[in-house]
Amino acid sequence: MKPRRNELAPPSGAMVGPEERREILEKIATAVRGCTRCRLHATRIHAVPGEGPIDAPVFVIGEAPGRDEDASGRPFVGAAGKIFDKGLQAVGLPREETYITNVVKCRPPANRAPKADEIASCRPYLLAQIEAVRPKVAITLGATALRGLLGHPVPFKEARGQAIELGGVLVVPTYHPAAVLYNRRLEVEIRRDLRLAARVLISGRARHIADRHRRDKRSHRVNARRRGPSQGAKRSARRSR
Numbered sequence: 521m522k523p524r525r526n527e528l529a530p531p532s533g534a535m536v537g538p539e540e541r542r543e544i545l546e547k548i549a550t551a552v553r554g555c556t557r558c559r560l561h562a563t564r565i566h567a568v569p570g571e572g573p574i575d576a577p578v579f580v581i582g583e584a585p586g587r588d589e590d591a592s593g594r595p596f597v598g599a600a601g602k603i604f605d606k607g608l609q610a611v612g613l614p615r616e617e618t619y620i621t622n623v624v625k626c627r628p629p630a631n632r633a634p635k636a637d638e639i640a641s642c643r644p645y646l647l648a649q650i651e652a653v654r655p656k657v658a659i660t661l662g663a664t665a666l667r668g669l670l671g672h673p674v675p676f677k678e679a680r681g682q683a684i685e686l687g688g689v690l691v692v693p694t695y696h697p698a699a700v701l702y703n704r705r706l707e708v709e710i711r712r713d714l715r716l717a718a719r720v721l722i723s724g725r726a727r728h729i730a731d732r733h734r735r736d737k738r739s740h741r742v743n744a745r746r747r748g749p750s751q752g753a754k755r756s757a758r759r760s761r
């Protein structure tokens with residue numbers, strides 16, 4: 521499957537190790553918990569920075585924390601989260617191997633959709649998290665999450681069903697699992713998109729392994745050339761004189 525290219529500037533991706541990246545992620549979480557950049561801080565119980573392993577190959581982006589998330593400070597713990605967990609498991613992408621967050625980290629009052637200025641205020645946290653985790657695949661849940669990641673509106677129906685390249689990360693858009701609570705048929709569609717994300721991840725891994733083999737073979741040849749002919753080759757050269 522050929523990924524669709526997106527012209528947007530990606531997160532920069534500085535060359536730092538896992539320990540430093542984990543520290544960066546913790547600093548982002550601390551900043552989020554004390555953040556007052558937008559009006560949503562005034563009504564939150566807990567900010568919800570996100571959670572998951574530092575080397576998660578899959579990065580999931582929802583819209584905003586709901587009531588359960590606001591109460592617990594953890595992402596995707598409500599009914600929609602459970603639907604999504606089941607979907608992840610069904611396609612072999614366990615939640616423990618994914619990093620999960622939202623485009624805005626504080627719950628909008630009465631679960632309204634986040635406003636454009638709130639998304640823009642919170643976006644630097646999202647991009648910094650992606651830069652720290654360096655996932656292979658990002659799954660966006662719903663039109664707001666896709667817009668929040670890309671930084672501009674995109675026709676959701678057109679974007680769905682394909683992988684969009686964004687700075688080395690393949691973005692797979694799907695519906696928000698909360699939509700399944702109102703329309704059960706969307707669960708099938710979400711699973712179809714999650715299967716696409718799993719395939720993208722596997723083909724990305726295969727490419728990575730093939731690239732590594734190619735690099736290893738090349739450096740082996742270069743080292744052999746630097747070392748010069750082997751003792752055996754020298755002996756047979758002497759014999760043939």
Ligand code: SF4
Nearest residue numbers: 555558561625626642
């Ligand atoms: S939603 Fe984001 S920008 Fe707004 S207060 Fe919360 S953490 Fe800060």
